[in-house]
Amino acid sequence: LKAAYLAGALALSGALFATDRMALDTARSVNVGKYLILMLGLWYCLLLGGINADVAGVVAAVAMPAVAPAPQGSTAPPEHPGEPVRIIDHLVHNWSPWTTLVIMPLFALANTAVPLDASLISGLISQPVALGIAAGLVLGKPIGITLFSLAGIKANVAAWPEKMNVKHLVTVGLLGGIGFTMSLFLITLSLA
Known part of the structure; x- marks a missing residue:
């Protein structure tokens, strides 16, 4: 384990939670670009720090405020009719095709531990x-x-x-x- 990278991961985790807390307190949407940069930094620090980088996904999911509003102009449908569109609805709507068709198949293929030639x-x-x-x-x-x-x-x-x-x-x-x-x-x- 490398302490400097783990300290960076801890700081980035704190920044994720602080960003999300500010969005909840001000009833504004989470800045998805800023959130993504923080999450990628967290993933990088955990990877080089010696901890399984999958933990970054768990931290990012726990940090995301499910009730914060979606960005203006979001085309995502609300979870229930009549409710406002939340950030989580927006992210699921926009990332679902990528996750289903690209990320999960690549993840499954990369983790079979079978060499492909x-x-x-x-x-x-x-x-x-x-x-x-x-x-x-x-x-x-x-x-x-x-x-x-x-x-x-x-x-x-x-x-x-x-x-x-x-x-x-x-x-x-x-x-x-x-x-x-x-x-x-x-x-x-x-x-x-």
């Missing part, structure tokens, strides 16, 4: 075990989750959530394959 991938295509694992994750989990969920609904063990249809259920099934990757990531962190 052309010879490895071409070798895996000819291996029955690798093909079986891929089929299980890509086909087996989505089909299993979807069919067993539908069976539960048909047997009156479960009910459809409001505004959900089969397309949503299949999407949830497709996300089921991510569990394997996250397990590898958590094991890697636990044994590190």
Whole structure:
């Protein structure tokens, strides 16, 4: 552990909380650009300080005031009709596509601890075990989750959530394959 970087991380954490407290006290929106710079600085200091940089995300999430108003002109819908748009609604609305389509897939791929090169991938295509694992994750989990969920609904063990249809259920099934990757990531962190 490196004390100078950890002191910097502590100072930046304090600045995050102070920024958010000022936004709450003045009923103004959080300056997202300033918040992002502080958060990236915190991430950098934790990384070089010897603490898992994922902690920066946790600190940033805890520091964000959920009830502060969104910036003027935000296109985000409010959480409940008739309520004002809050900063958290604004951030979720704007970051959700990036998180879903770019960040999470890259995070999952980077944390599988599997080296990716052309010879490895071409070798895996000819291996029955690798093909079986891929089929299980890509086909087996989505089909299993979807069919067993539908069976539960048909047997009156479960009910459809409001505004959900089969397309949503299949999407949830497709996300089921991510569990394997996250397990590898958590094991890697636990044994590190």
